[in-house]
Amino acid sequence: MLKLFLTFVKIGTFTFGGGYAMVPLIEDELVHKQNLLTQEEFIDYLSIAQSFPGVLAVNISVLLGYKLYKIPGIIVCTLGSILSAFVIVLAFSYFYFSNGSSKFLDGFFKGVSPVVIALLFYSFTNLLSKLNKTKKNILLLIISFIAIGIFNISPIYLIIGGGIYSLCLK
Numbered sequence: 001m002l003k004l005f006l007t008f009v010k011i012g013t014f015t016f017g018g019g020y021a022m023v024p025l026i027e028d029e030l031v032h033k034q035n036l037l038t039q040e041e042f043i044d045y046l047s048i049a050q051s052f053p054g055v056l057a058v059n060i061s062v063l064l065g066y067k068l069y070k071i072p073g074i075i076v077c078t079l080g081s082i083l084s085a086f087v088i089v090l091a092f093s094y095f096y097f098s099n100g101s102s103k104f105l106d107g108f109f110k111g112v113s114p115v116v117i118a119l120l121f122y123s124f125t126n127l128l129s130k131l132n133k134t135k136k137n138i139l140l141l142i143i144s145f146i147a148i149g150i151f152n153i154s155p156i157y158l159i160i161g162g163g164i165y166s167l168c169l170k
Contacts, residue, residue: 001069001076007034008061008080013088015057016112021119022057024126036064043130051159057081140165 007029015022023046030036037045049059058081065077096102131137140162147153 001073003034004036004065004068004073005076005080007036008057008077009084011057011061012081013084016116019056019120020123020127021116023123024119026057026060027126030060030064036068039130043127046127051163055081 011022011026011029015025027042031039031042045060045063046056048063049056052059058078061077061081062074065073065075067073069076092105096105128141131141144158144162147158148155
């Protein structure tokens with residue numbers, strides 16, 4: 001369980017940007033380096049994790065922790081995924097608010113922003129390459145993109161709608 005804890009500490013420490021910006025690192029660690037999940041299982045976990053409220057990495061850590069060690073696994077994986085981020089945010093907050101404004105932190109975040117965008121783009125292209133490219137899936141992708149990007153419809157409604165749609169197909 002220590003190895004699992006350290007894996008999620010690494011994920012929690014180096015996943016800037018949240019959401020899909022962290023997907024490449026999580027996938028690399030859990031699928032390719034640690035072999036804790038197959039590619040198909042990772043896609044399933046990702047789908048489930050994004051359907052639940054909360055941070056994607058924490059949701060995945062809960063699912064994997066439960067699969068491997070039940071309740072103790074949930075605790076170990078969740079603590080691993082949030083502990084370092086909590087300490088980093090606490091330290092940055094203290095440093096930032098004790099100095100008013102910080103050229104160091106401002107510069108850091110300006111440098112991280114393009115990297116986060118690149119990670120988001122990589123996540124999109126990576127997930128798109130794994131999508132079962134049926135006419136229905138491509139149509140749902142386009143409709144979802146238009147609904148969010150043009151009509152500013154909340155992704156929550158699309159996630160719920162996608163879930164209901166897939167349940168009706170079964």
